[in-house]
Amino acid sequence: MSALFDKTWARQAFALAVLLISWEVLGRAGLISPFYAPPPSAIALALYELFADGSIWQHLIATLSAALAGLAFGLLLGAVLGFGAAMVRPVADIIEPVMILLNAIPRVILAPLFIIWFGIGLGSKVAVSLVLVAVLIFFAVYSGIREVDARLVERVRTLGGGRMTLLREVYVPSVTAWILGNLKVAVGFAFTGAVVGEFVASSRGLGYLLSFAQSTYNAALTIALIVIIMGFVLILFGLAGRVERRLLHWRYA
Incomplete structure (x- = not known):
């Protein structure tokens, strides 16, 4: 397995290296316009300049704070x-239609409304991330409980298990698996909400820098910021x- 893993990573690294080298060569040869697709060397220079003066850190912290806060509150609320x-059931009759409606529309379009309500500070970015994550986790938990095997529930009740026993021994393990299975998607949604909120209106953050790069038609800076966002999301x-494998070790075993 380890040998296969190493070979897979080697192939991926080789393919990435070929892509970057080809991109650089074609860009220097004038076959690719640097205005639309600057060569990797220009993107690397933009990355260096972002970190060289240290100003990038306040924007990273702003985006990361909004994304993690939205993720935490969204997980809890969902x-x-x-x-x-x-x-x-009466609660489902009220909440489910609202969640279906929120899930049916692009939820990022709520960003301007949240900025009107909460201003251009941290609150509006957290709100956008929260809504994106909460809708996802709501359906994960709702489906996880509703799809629990009814025979298992009956057996627990037959053995004298009450409502708390069902929650502890049946529903919570099932829901935990569903939440952790959607955790990576939730992380992506949280970052999307934070960056989109900053892009619409903000005084700092990676989305704010992206808006600046777009307004100045700086493709190298735009791609450099996208690389930074992708790096943090991958981390x-x-x-x-790791959390999923640790808490659901029985599934992987």
Whole structure:
């Protein structure tokens, strides 16, 4: 398995190297316009300049704070609403249509409204991330509870298990698996919400820098910022994967 893993990473690294070298050569030969697709060397220079003066860190911290806060509150709100809707039918009759409607529309279009409500500070970015994550987790929890095997529930009740036993021994393990299975998607949604909120209106953050790069037609800076965002998301994906494997070790075993 380790040999296969090493070979896979080697092939991926080789393919990436070929792509970057070809891109650089074609760009220097004038076959690719640097205005639209600047060569990797120009993107690397833009990355260096972002980190050289240290100003990038305040923008990284702003985006990361909004994304992680939105992720945490979205996980909590989605789980609570999902549990309530799955366990109490009248609650489901009220909440489920709202969640279906929010899921049907591009939720990032709510960003301008949140900025009107909460201003251009951290609150509006957290709100956008929260909504994106909460809708996803709601359906994960709601579906996780509703798809629990009814025979298993009956057996627990037959053995004298009450509502708390069902929650602890049946519903919570099932819901945990569904939440962790969607955790990587939730991380991506949280970052999307934070960056989109900053892009619409903000005084700092990676989305603010992206808006500046767009307004100045700086493709190298734009791609450099995209690379930074992708790097942070991949790091969080890795952490989420470790949490999933640790808490769901029985599934991987």
